Amino acid sequence: xxxxxxHVKIRDLSEKFEVSEMTIHRDLKLLMEQGLVKKxxxxxxxxxxxxxxxxxxxxxxHKPISNEGKLTYQLILxxxxxxxxxxxxxxxxxxxxxxxxxxxxxCHDFMTNTTISATTAWFVMDTSLQMGxxxxxxxxxxxxxxxxxxxKGFEGxxxxxxxxxxxxxxxxxxxxxxxxx
Amino acid sequence: xxxxxxHVKIRDLSEKFEVSEMTIHRDLKLLMEQGLVKKxxxxxxxxxxxxxxxxxxxxxxHKPISNEGKLTYQLILxxxxxxxxxxxxxxxxxxxxxxxxxxxxxCHDFMTNTTISATTAWFVMDTSLQMGxxxxxxxxxxxxxxxxxxxKGFEGxxxxxxxxxxxxxxxxxxxxxxxxx
DNA sequence: TCAAAATATAACATTTTATAACAACAGTAT
DNA sequence: ATACTGTTGTTATAAAATGTTATATTTTGA
Numbered sequence: 171x172x173x174x175x176x177h178v179k180i181r182d183l184s185e186k187f188e189v190s191e192m193t194i195h196r197d198l199k200l201l202m203e204q205g206l207v208k209k210x211x212x213x214x215x216x217x218x219x220x221x222x223x224x225x226x227x228x229x230x231x232h233k234p235i236s237n238e239g240k241l242t243y244q245l246i247l248x249x250x251x252x253x254x255x256x257x258x259x260x261x262x263x264x265x266x267x268x269x270x271x272x273x274x275x276x277c278h279d280f281m282t283n284t285t286i287s288a289t290t291a292w293f294v295m296d297t298s299l300q301m302g303x304x305x306x307x308x309x310x311x312x313x314x315x316x317x318x319x320x321x322k323g324f325e326g327x328x329x330x331x332x333x334x335x336x337x338x339x340x341x342x343x344x345x346x347x348x349x350x351x
Numbered sequence: 352x353x354x355x356x357x358h359v360k361i362r363d364l365s366e367k368f369e370v371s372e373m374t375i376h377r378d379l380k381l382l383m384e385q386g387l388v389k390k391x392x393x394x395x396x397x398x399x400x401x402x403x404x405x406x407x408x409x410x411x412x413h414k415p416i417s418n419e420g421k422l423t424y425q426l427i428l429x430x431x432x433x434x435x436x437x438x439x440x441x442x443x444x445x446x447x448x449x450x451x452x453x454x455x456x457x458c459h460d461f462m463t464n465t466t467i468s469a470t471t472a473w474f475v476m477d478t479s480l481q482m483g484x485x486x487x488x489x490x491x492x493x494x495x496x497x498x499x500x501x502x503k504g505f506e507g508x509x510x511x512x513x514x515x516x517x518x519x520x521x522x523x524x525x526x527x528x529x530x531x532x
Numbered sequence: 533t534c535a536a537a538a539t540a541t542a543a544c545a546t547t548t549t550a551t552a553a554c555a556a557c558a559g560t561a562t
Numbered sequence: 563a564t565a566c567t568g569t570t571g572t573t574a575t576a577a578a579a580t581g582t583t584a585t586a587t588t589t590t591g592a
Binding site for chain 4: 370377393
C-alpha cells in the first residue's frame with residue numbers, strides 16, 4: 171500500500187488489516203528502523219528521495235564513504251530511492267535484506283572503475299589484497315577474465331552474486347562459540 | 352499550485368485543502384524556511400533558485416564526474432532541480448526512473464561535444480571503443496549521420512532513446528544465474 | 533496623510549495522533 | 563501444570579496539528 175500510494179494513513183492500515191492502530195505503529199517502527207519508510211504525523215510515507223542529500227555514509231555499516239568511492243555499491247529502489255554502501259560486503263547484505271524492493275544494484279569494476287550491474291558482476295573473496303573496508307572482503311569485477319587473472323596473482327575465489335551473498339551472510343551470522351543461530 | 356501559477360493566494364490554498372488559513376500560513380512558513388517559496392502580503396510566490404550547487408557526483412552511480420564531462424547527461428526537473436550523471440548509461444536509467452518529473456534531458460554529441468536533447472539524440476551501443484565509464488556503454492550523437500559513420504569504423508548499433516533505454520534496463524536487470532525474475 | 537479594509541501574527545482552546553504502561557492471551561519449553 | 567516469551571489491545575497521558583479569537587501590520591483609496 172505504501173509502495174503504491176507513496177503515503178498511507180495509520181487508520182487505513184489499521185482498518186485494512188483489522189488490527190488496532192497500536193499494532194500498526196509497532197510494526198511500522200520496525201520498517202522505519204530498516205529505513206524503508208518514514209513516519210510522519212498521521213501516516214507513513216516512503217523514505218525521501220535521496221537526490222539532493224548526497225549520502226556520505228554507508229547505509230549498512232554507517233562508515234563514511236570516501237569521495238572517489240571505487241568500492242561503493244549502489245542500490246536503486248522503488249520510488250526513486252537510492253542507497254549507497256561503503257563496499258560490496260555491506261551492499262550485498264543490504265541487498266539481501268531489502269529483497270524485492272531493490273530494482274537494480276550497481277558496483278564498479280575493481281580494475282577499471284567502470285560502473286556495472288551487481289547481479290551480473292563477478293565477485294572475488296578471500297584474496298590476499300586487503301582494502302581494509304569490511305570483513306569478509308568482497309571485490310567486484312565487470313568480467314570473468316579480469317577476475318580470474320586477478321586471482322592468479324592475488325589469490326582468492328571468483329564467485330557469482332548468489333554465491334557471494336551466501337558466503338557473506340554465512341560469515342556474518344557465524345557465532346564466536348560455533349553455535350549457529 | 353504555486354509551481355504552476357507562480358503565485359497563489361492564501362485563501363485559495365485554504366479552500367483547496369479545506370483547512371484554515373492559519374494552517375496554510377504555518378505550512379508555508381516551513382516551505383519558506385527551506386527557501387522554496389516566498390511569502391508576500393496576500394499570497395505566496397515561487398522563490399528564485401540559484402543552481403549554483405554543481406553536482407560533482409553522478410546522481411545514479413555516485414562516481415565522481417570529471418570537469419570536462421564530455422559523457423555527462425543532465426536532467427532538468429521540475430522545481431528548478433538539475434541532476435547530473437556520469438554518462439548516458441546512468442542518465443537513461445535515472446531518466447526512466449524519474450519519469451514525468453523530467454522536463455528535459457541534455458547530453459553531448461560524442462564527436463563535437465555540442466549540447467543536444469537526449470530524447471532526440473542517437474545512441475550507439477556495443478561499440479568496440481571503450482570509454483570505461485559504465486557498462487553497458489552508451490554513446491550519444493547529435494545526428495544520425497555521424498552515429499552511422501562512427502559505427503562504420505568502430506562497430507556497434509545506432510538506436511533511438513526508447514530503444515537504448517530498453518536495452519540498458521534489460522542488461523542491468525539481468526541475473527547472473529540466467530533465471531530471469 | 534489618514535481611516536477603512538485586508539491580511540498577518542500571537543495566544544489560547546480544541547482536536548487529532550502518538551507513546552508508554554499495563555493487562556490479557558496464546559504458544560512453547562520445562 | 564508452570565513459568566516464560568512474545569504479540570496484541572486498552573487505557574491514560576503526552577505531543578502535535580489545527581482552529582478560533584483578538585490584536586498587530588500592511589495595503590488601499592479618498
